[in-house]
Amino acid sequence: MPRRATVLLTVLSLAALTGCGAQVAADGKDTAAPSGHYPVTIENCGVRTTYDKAPRRVVTNDVGIADIMFALGLEDHMAGYVMPAYRGDIDAVAWKAAYGKVPWLSKKAITKEIALDARADLVFAGWHYGFGEDSGVTPASLKKLGIGSYVLTESCRNSTTGGSRGVMPPLEALYTDLETLGKIFDVEDRAAALIKKYRKQVADAQAKAPEEGERPSVFLYDGGEDKPLTSGKYAGPHDIITKAGGDHVMKDLKDSWTTVGWETIVERDPDVIVINDYGTPTAAQKKAFLMSYPPLANVSAIKHHRIYVMDYADLVESPRNPAAVTALAGYLRNVRRG
Structure with missing residues (x-):
């Protein structure tokens, strides 16, 4: 035919x-x-x-x-x-x-x-x-x-900010999608049980986080050499970093996934860099680039070799986010600022 x-x-x-x-x-x-x-x-x-x-x-x-x-x-x-x-x-x-x-x-x-x-x-x-x-x-x-x-609610376009993505905190986007899909597919009880479980998981990790002012600063590196692709306040890493006890250095960026300039990263001097392990280049290649990139030589995370790798599926909106909060919290508890 x-x-x-x-x-x-x-x-x-x-x-x-x-x-x-x-x-x-x-x-x-x-x-x-x-x-x-x-x-x-x-x-x-x-x-x-x-x-x-x-x-x-x-x-x-x-x-x-x-x-x-x-x-x-x-x-x-x-x-x-x-x-x-x-x-x-x-x-x-x-x-x-x-x-x-x-x-x-x-x-x-x-x-x-x-x-x-x-x-x-x-x-x-x-x-x-x-x-x-x-x-x-x-x-x-x-x-x-x-x-x-x-x-996907994490990706909702925000008409008031010139087409950037994001209309609510990332974990709330996950809970919103679970609740809404529960209604669409008539599985509201399942959705409610998952939301309750995930909220508790995040709260347990958050309860052990350092006090405000003692939190290590964290930059999310997705990739890119000329300009780094990173997470703003509306992508999953913002809530994952924040709830895990970190201070997200790009928390003022009103977008989800977007690029910034390296000069911003140098100025904000993160204590930790989290690598998003996704596609090509590999996480190992991304780490090698960061460690050898001259403008970053005096950044705290590079000087102290504080680079933490997380899986892509942990960092985009998904049911893996709460466990990612717990895992990152365990790492950040052993990091001293500066």
């Missing part, structure tokens, strides 16, 4: 599938007759959507987003996941069986073709976590194909 005809049939099939699934609510009013839990109206990144039933063929993009679905026990609602450039250990998580059960659709970036071929009724991704005008994969473009979208 010609490709055009195949895509047309797929789109028509998806339109039939999603016609009774999700729809944008008009004036906040439900448009379908109540039936048990459904319809349910949620708000995601400022967009109100009504679901008449739980999506059945979800495609996720990136490891942290797949983790969220699996932590909620929603693997039976998934058609597959896309996970580009991740080298971490997915066997170490409590939901590792789900990774073996759900198809790994691609190790490259998500495309509209991947979603169509999977007969997706919902794509769960984020801005710069799969969604982007450059790739042509956006909630608007998917809607034209009859496919719904859910946007």
